Amino acid sequence: MNIGGSLTQVLLIEDSSQIGHARRTAQKLAEDNGFDATDAGRVALVATELASNVLKHAGRGELHLRILPGSSANGIEILAVDRAQGFDLQACMTDGFSTGGTQGIGLGAVSRQAEVFDVHTDSRGTVLLARLYPRASKAADLRIGISQHSLHNDPACGDVWHLAFDGANLSALVIDGLGHGEEAERAARAGEKAFALAPFASPVYLLEDIHQAMTGTRGGALAIAQFDGHLGTLRFTGIGNIGGSLISADKSRGLASHPGIVGGQYRKAQPFDYAHVNGHLLIMYSDGLQSRWNLHDYPGLVYRHPAVIAAVLHRDFCRGRDDVTVLVVALEAAHG
Structure with a gap:
């Protein structure tokens, strides 16, 4: 398998209007890469919650989007990146916890929507990763x-x-x-x-x-x-x-x-x-x-x-x- 290079797509998250733009952008990227309505909906949900988390926790940050080429199906990668102080990861992983003004589904629920979920947080800021693949594809994630x-x-x-x-x-x-x-x-x-x-x-x-x-x-x-x-x-x-x-x-x-x-x-x-x-x-x-x-x-x-x-x-x-x-x-x- 050969994977050719591509740029990371960066979406600024600085005000609430950009959350909707992030959701629509991520959902369209999924639909354009073989995700059905249900799977594209999972991508939209994750993008919404991650963007909301950035805005409410850090005040500003970015979502980084990337297509993940695969032999059986393409995936979608979403990274939330901020420079705020480290946050209480355990609390944010709890279902029903909301950083304010979101659905409050919690990053724990986000992690269940994604095939791959990971996070690093410290005093420099936080990076949250979600990778999603069409559920029927059983695609293997490349490290x-x-x-x-x-x-x-x-x-x-x-x-x-x-x-x-x-x-x-x-x-x-x-x-x-x-x-x-x-x-x-x-x-x-x-x-x-x-x-x-x-x-x-x-x-x-x-x-x-x-x-x-x-x-x-x-x-x-x-x-x-x-x-x-x-x-x-x-x-x-x-x-x-x-x-x-x-x-x-x-x-x-x-x-x-x-x-x-x-x-x-x-x-x-x-x-x-x-x-x-x-x-x-x-x-x-x-x-x-x-x-x-x-x-x-x-x-x-x-x-x-x-x-x-x-x-x-x-x-x-x-x-x-x-x-x-x-x-x-x-x-x-x-x-x-």
């Missing part, structure tokens, strides 16, 4: 998370991500086309197209194919991570300033890249191999994200769903002056 945003909400994004799955194996790509806007996107998409043809090829040959495809464009920075779920190993190849980290419950290590520009000039890249990575998090990010973050500064976050982790990192470390991509993958043989 991946992406937060991708273009500079100034430009329709064109110079960052591209792509994921390929083959049984227990995974291959992940992040490209940052030089600059931003349409020309940067053209460069990155050319590289993505070459990657998608043979995502599990030897990285040296794969990188050369991508380099040829990006020649004549602006070029860009690139990282490829290939995970073997049977051997529990990761091979990482990077050119330029795409960041990469492997993170476990008690430690983290950076993944080494080489200088250069794909589509321009670089020395032949040496792949780096990492053993015993089953159970680790792989995090790849463009330089629109600051590199000074440490996941262990957030107690418990390493155990949360990768989509929650990606949203927290984007919320707290986005530079705000370039396109930004955060890709988080739980490395586990269960992908197959």
Whole structure:
């Protein structure tokens, strides 16, 4: 299965009128992606309650929407993101608890509507995740998370991500086309197209194919991570300033890249191999994200769903002056 990159849709929640807009937007996204009336209604209900929770608890925040491509059916991801003080999660999970002016169905009821529900809250704010799939599809959730945003909400994004799955194996790509806007996107998409043809090829040959495809464009920075779920190993190849980290419950290590520009000039890249990575998090990010973050500064976050982790990192470390991509993958043989 191949999953091509797409931008995160951001809905501001700053006044009560935006709750209805969020509900309608989420419901239409569900209907456009194969949800029947009942399942789309669940999406609308969850979007309404999460948006209401943001407004009444935090005063302002955002809903992040994303389509979740699947082999049997597409899903819908809704993330509520705010910067308020941490709230009483146990109380909010109780049915009938209302943050004020909502149906008061409680986040516990929301969690039962969603196939996947997770939350991280601390003094920096709260991120709530709900993933919904058509009930009849029995779709399996992938333990991946992406937060991708273009500079100034430009329709064109110079960052591209792509994921390929083959049984227990995974291959992940992040490209940052030089600059931003349409020309940067053209460069990155050319590289993505070459990657998608043979995502599990030897990285040296794969990188050369991508380099040829990006020649004549602006070029860009690139990282490829290939995970073997049977051997529990990761091979990482990077050119330029795409960041990469492997993170476990008690430690983290950076993944080494080489200088250069794909589509321009670089020395032949040496792949780096990492053993015993089953159970680790792989995090790849463009330089629109600051590199000074440490996941262990957030107690418990390493155990949360990768989509929650990606949203927290984007919320707290986005530079705000370039396109930004955060890709988080739980490395586990269960992908197959």
